[in-house]
Amino acid sequence: MARYGMALDYKNCINCRACESACKQENSILLNKDHYRIWVGVKEIEGEWPNLSIASSVFHPSQCQHCDNAPCQLVCPTNATYYDQNGVVRVNPEQCILCTYCINACPYDARYVDDRTTTVDKCNFCADTRIARGESTTACQATCPTKVRIFGDLDDPNSEISQVLSKREYKQVKESLGTKPKLFYLI
């Protein structure tokens, strides 16, 4: 049993989107679909020439936040959305009735409808691919050339992610909603 989370040193992101490609390849995600499972948000430079704020430009990799208190799980009428033994928020397509309540309820816009199964899908930290094969990294983490992502067990004090989170400041997205997201953006 673990409690998986991910720390993102997002200021190192160069927007190469290799993570998106790796995710699509590893998890058989539909091609030509943006924001499916993971994506990179782009905040362009603010200001007008010549007063441009170069510091304002940032790339922001994002995905399901795997909340400890996930609104999508709370609202699911058939428990198709559930926490697995590693605290990963997952969807059982056999139980999903496509009411899309979870899409409405997710504050992070992390869910979408997979046209092949006509059920709702989202990032599952490669739970049924790499993690199921016994690997300890996600596809997006393994492929990242600038080592933005650190994936691991938050309950293990010796894991890399626990070490990093104990030493560096971080922020979480919309934590004021009480969702307890397990994605940590390193400052």
Next chain:
Amino acid sequence: MNEFSIKNLITFQKTPLNLLVAVITVLLLGAFVGGAVYFFLHGHHAFNVTRQHPWGLLISMYVFFVVSSTGLCIISSIGHVFGIKEFQQIGKRAIAGAIITLLSGFAVIALEVGHPVRMLIYNVLTPGLTSAIWWMGTLYGIYLVFIMFEFFFLTVKVNHKWSKIFGIGGLLAGLAAHSNLGAVFGFLISRPSANGVFYPVYFILSAMITGCYLIYLIYGFKYRNNYPSHVIPMLKKLNKILGMLLGVLIFFEAWKIITALYGDMPERAETIFHVIQSPTFIFGEVLLGMLIPFFIILFSNAEAIKPMVYASLTGMVGIFFMRYDLVHDTLIYPMDMLKRSEYQLPPTFVEYFPSATEFAIGFGGIGITLFLFYVAEKLFNLDDNGEH
């Protein structure tokens, strides 16, 4: 129960109004069937719903129908459950309407939910007890059973003791189900404009108003706006109840808007400010749904009956816009925009307009209601038999 035959079913008085309603019913039923066929061929691609706006007209129409059902049940309970004499005459007709509108709502939602059969199975096998949708659906199922038994004991095997017991059960289950439907929206922490206590309470209030409008329309059509003496006192009392309910609704809405705008709270204030400028809110919800009926009641000192039938027609159009706006306004603020500190995205509200298939299925549901009500009028004696 009356004798049922196809000949009896297609025999009716060929007045212009009857013929108009018959043509409208057939056209709407045809639209529903056509929309359903197109949906079965193309799935959710037949709808204009998107990831940003996952719910659309069909959810609105489902809410519209179940609001009508709960409203009719509540208003009928005034006489049937609480024993107010003048209202006892509406019992059978209102409960028939409550069953029929609920079934129409179920027909519409069955084509909105992606896997309705799977829903029936896993709602039982793996119930999501923290989900307002699960409670809403389950309670509506219980409610349907109660009001069907209530109707059975009112019309088929007349037994007032049992009809009252099931009437009370139906009323309680209906109130619980309907407030849970409000909670489906009120529980959304991701949508600040909807999140909170308002919708579960507002749903009950607007259901009662819808029930009053529908009683007016049903009686207006039945008596061609020319009422016998025993109906007039009931409709005048209904006027007073409706006037009070509309006053409370206007009060609620005003304070909802003021509290949403006050302090300019991020996401919520911007959404509500956008909403109150939209024509569907100003002309649909406020003018048609509230002000026209309210002012007729106010200026006639609650004596106007015939104008209220027409006002109930505008009122129901207004109720439709309330249901449409309820869904649309909840989803209008783009999720991406909530993350605009991280993303460079155009700060525009999400746009949505229903597809032809959505219109066909959604409004086609009204055809189901009209048709089933016609069948019920033929099949059962829905008039008061004076035994209470």
